[in-house]
Amino acid sequence: MNPHLELDKRIVAEIYTSTEPMENLEVLCDIYGSRFPGTEEDRGAVKWMVEKLEEYGLENVHAESFKFPGWIRGPARLEILKPMEREIECISLPLGVAGEVEGKLIYLGDGHPDVYEKRRSEIEGNIAMVTSRNPLGMKRYLHRTEKYMRCILAGARGWIFMNHYPAYGPPTGSISPIIPAVGVSYEDGCFLRRLLKREGEVVVRIETTDKNMEMETYNVVADVPGGEADDEYLIVGCHYDGHDIAQGAIDPASGTVAAMEIARVLNLLGERLKRRVRLILFGAEELGLFGSYEYVERHVDELDKLRFMLNLDAAGREGKKGVFLHGHPELEPLLERAAREMGVELPYMQRVTPYSDHWPFFLKGVPCGSGGDPEAMRTGRGYGHTRYDTVDKVKLSDLREAASTYARLLLRMANIDEWPGRRLRWEEVEGFIREQGYYQTIALVERVKEYVKSWKEIHPDTKAWLEREAPYKAFL
Numbered sequence: 001m002n003p004h005l006e007l008d009k010r011i012v013a014e015i016y017t018s019t020e021p022m023e024n025l026e027v028l029c030d031i032y033g034s035r036f037p038g039t040e041e042d043r044g045a046v047k048w049m050v051e052k053l054e055e056y057g058l059e060n061v062h063a064e065s066f067k068f069p070g071w072i073r074g075p076a077r078l079e080i081l082k083p084m085e086r087e088i089e090c091i092s093l094p095l096g097v098a099g100e101v102e103g104k105l106i107y108l109g110d111g112h113p114d115v116y117e118k119r120r121s122e123i124e125g126n127i128a129m130v131t132s133r134n135p136l137g138m139k140r141y142l143h144r145t146e147k148y149m150r151c152i153l154a155g156a157r158g159w160i161f162m163n164h165y166p167a168y169g170p171p172t173g174s175i176s177p178i179i180p181a182v183g184v185s186y187e188d189g190c191f192l193r194r195l196l197k198r199e200g201e202v203v204v205r206i207e208t209t210d211k212n213m214e215m216e217t218y219n220v221v222a223d224v225p226g227g228e229a230d231d232e233y234l235i236v237g238c239h240y241d242g243h244d245i246a247q248g249a250i251d252p253a254s255g256t257v258a259a260m261e262i263a264r265v266l267n268l269l270g271e272r273l274k275r276r277v278r279l280i281l282f283g284a285e286e287l288g289l290f291g292s293y294e295y296v297e298r299h300v301d302e303l304d305k306l307r308f309m310l311n312l313d314a315a316g317r318e319g320k321k322g323v324f325l326h327g328h329p330e331l332e333p334l335l336e337r338a339a340r341e342m343g344v345e346l347p348y349m350q351r352v353t354p355y356s357d358h359w360p361f362f363l364k365g366v367p368c369g370s371g372g373d374p375e376a377m378r379t380g381r382g383y384g385h386t387r388y389d390t391v392d393k394v395k396l397s398d399l400r401e402a403a404s405t406y407a408r409l410l411l412r413m414a415n416i417d418e419w420p421g422r423r424l425r426w427e428e429v430e431g432f433i434r435e436q437g438y439y440q441t442i443a444l445v446e447r448v449k450e451y452v453k454s455w456k457e458i459h460p461d462t463k464a465w466l467e468r469e470a471p472y473k474a475f476l
């Protein structure tokens, strides 16, 4: 028995007879490029998204501007000084600091949390290199920023982030403005490792020339109006910004256009939706979730009426279209029933990471989840965060599957009257963070701040970072 059969048919028929999300993806990525926060492309994309959502007939379409710590890439150099002289291709990492540093190259492999204390005497005053791979045996995701912070605490003065995937060039990804840091390709990283092995000692020099400054960007908001119970609402969201070196087609735009498609199609159902579904396309996610923190802070009074937040970051990638629930077992029966009714697989698991726009909502205890494939636990990005994350990697069939699955799930969440989800108290949120292994990760930022304050010389960008309160702190 499927009580939503008629609406399911309309949703699926509309999505599978339209190429809208692929057309939108091409516009976002080919015309507006990376949509890197604070750039002309960013503003162009926002204007275009607002117009598109108005064209769909959505309500309350607008952009909410906010200030965030922006960054402009400058040329970066990585040179081997000893035992030979050679330049290695590299790129600096977003929000990194401009500077010059010289030191011995210390290779720390995949950067398991145990390695930094053990090798502190080598790391101190030198340049540490770690790969982008998740260390073997780790149950949680060890993010780039955590490896960077742990190297700094062990005394590193420069940092090299080595791609562990061949043929994808140097990886990018934001860090904090503390020590000069660059990304290098797998091949160049392997070359440096061979050199180290053969020679025992390799001296390198990093020079970065980036600029940090306050900039402005936007969250784009649009509503699918509800019917009889319109005071309650749901959010479907995804960031729209990519990294400056890439089109950001899979991450995030495959999710951005899937979320836009969901709003377009749910809106065609007219008053058949009982509760409001709000689409939010977040800005400045890649630099530190600035858009979603901003949204939650600005709309904190409305969170009690928010049933569920579904984050679709990169959700149009290949794989099963399931759900990572962020600490809400009371929602599992709903997902199982929805899967049965829809006749689709909807694998789920309870898991959270602090690395996308669900996080500020999660910290506030709002029931939330992220689209993705729990059966293909990803611990690496592949071509993500490289210049090869391009439109040609995205398949229309994946966009359709994501849009039709999550649109039907949201329909159910909006229309059932007995809502099983409940807002978590802070102790419960904290408990789940501990259980997931991210408590130390969060504490790490404060430890690094304390440590850096003791330095004799502090770069002005680092000072500004020290003075800026970490956005999550307002939530604790």
Ligand SMILES: [Zn+2]
Binding pocket: 239, 251, 252, 285, 313, 314, 356
């Ligand atoms: Zn993303």
